[in-house]
Amino acid sequence: MFSATLPAQAMGSEKLLESSWVNGSRAMVTGVFVGKVDEQQTIRQEGIARLESFQILLRSPRDVFIMSTPSWWNGEHTLEVLGLSGIAMVAVLGWVAILRRQVNRQTEFIRRSEERFRHMAEHDGLTGLPVRTVLLERLELALNEIKRQSLSLALLMVDVASFKQLNDTMGHAAGDQVLCTIGSRLQESVRSTDTVARMGGDEFTVLLTGLREEDEVQKIASQLVSIVSAPIMVEGRTVEVSVSVGVATYPKSGCDVRTLLRNSDAALYQAKARGRNCYQIHSADAPPFGTKSRFSGSPA
Numbered sequence: 001m002f003s004a005t006l007p008a009q010a011m012g013s014e015k016l017l018e019s020s021w022v023n024g025s026r027a028m029v030t031g032v033f034v035g036k037v038d039e040q041q042t043i044r045q046e047g048i049a050r051l052e053s054f055q056i057l058l059r060s061p062r063d064v065f066i067m068s069t070p071s072w073w074n075g076e077h078t079l080e081v082l083g084l085s086g087i088a089m090v091a092v093l094g095w096v097a098i099l100r101r102q103v104n105r106q107t108e109f110i111r112r113s114e115e116r117f118r119h120m121a122e123h124d125g126l127t128g129l130p131v132r133t134v135l136l137e138r139l140e141l142a143l144n145e146i147k148r149q150s151l152s153l154a155l156l157m158v159d160v161a162s163f164k165q166l167n168d169t170m171g172h173a174a175g176d177q178v179l180c181t182i183g184s185r186l187q188e189s190v191r192s193t194d195t196v197a198r199m200g201g202d203e204f205t206v207l208l209t210g211l212r213e214e215d216e217v218q219k220i221a222s223q224l225v226s227i228v229s230a231p232i233m234v235e236g237r238t239v240e241v242s243v244s245v246g247v248a249t250y251p252k253s254g255c256d257v258r259t260l261l262r263n264s265d266a267a268l269y270q271a272k273a274r275g276r277n278c279y280q281i282h283s284a285d286a287p288p289f290g291t292k293s294r295f296s297g298s299p300a
Helices: 008-017 039-044 075-122 132-149 163-170 172-189 214-228 257-274
Strands: 026-029 032-037 051-057 064-068 152-160 195-200 203-211 232-234 237-239 243-250 278-281 293-295
Touching: 132 152, 132 195, 132 203, 132 257, 152 172, 152 214, 152 257, 163 172, 163 237, 172 195, 172 203, 172 214, 172 232, 203 214, 214 243, 214 278, 243 257, 257 278
Parallel strands: 243 278
Antiparallel strands: 026 064, 032 051, 152 203, 152 243, 195 203, 232 237, 278 293
């Protein structure tokens, strides 16, 4: 193999006809070959002739036949390809990072939306308290838990007296403010482990769990009546509030959700029949108005 240099001025315009002439190609040349032998090299190589230089006389560039062209994949092109590949990889990684950030944002947005919708479905829009379905679920869970721990629980049904009259005289905005205040007072009257729910309208329910003695229920119910029945300032006016509370305890008043709800409602009916600002603990053998009622004085 030899390197060949073809002067452009010697070929004239005929080179333009050969688009396959590329640097580094292998060619077959037909022409008059004139070689100069290197005498010194020939003597040292024991009779083998060594060319010092040679020339090939051509009639035209057409006497050169291109046998093969060099591979496109050379060092220069390899660096170019590696450079482009690196740029493409950086671009892809950047795009992946952007997509991942967008996906994380969308995921966080969806998660927050789900939490917001779940909160809206499980909490009252006015007072922010859990709704009836949440209370029933927690009551069911509490019953399953205390049966294994030999503890007790109580379900308190709270009714606000003369609430319709308040709405009619002062308007629904004032009534909403009263309900929100009563809901806040109920939450402040119980422990953080207990549940205060709005059952609808002017009726609330309190679930007390982990009770060890019945006296705890009476003490909490008495405090609840006293705190909730305190006057409320609405639009610069003092509104007197009175409540009635019916109490059902496990296991005396029932061992399942339906029975406890029914008996707490029955106790509430007895408390309302006795007067305002009182509570009534359900008893299966109690007379119509019960013998275990305890009244708290009306707030001054």
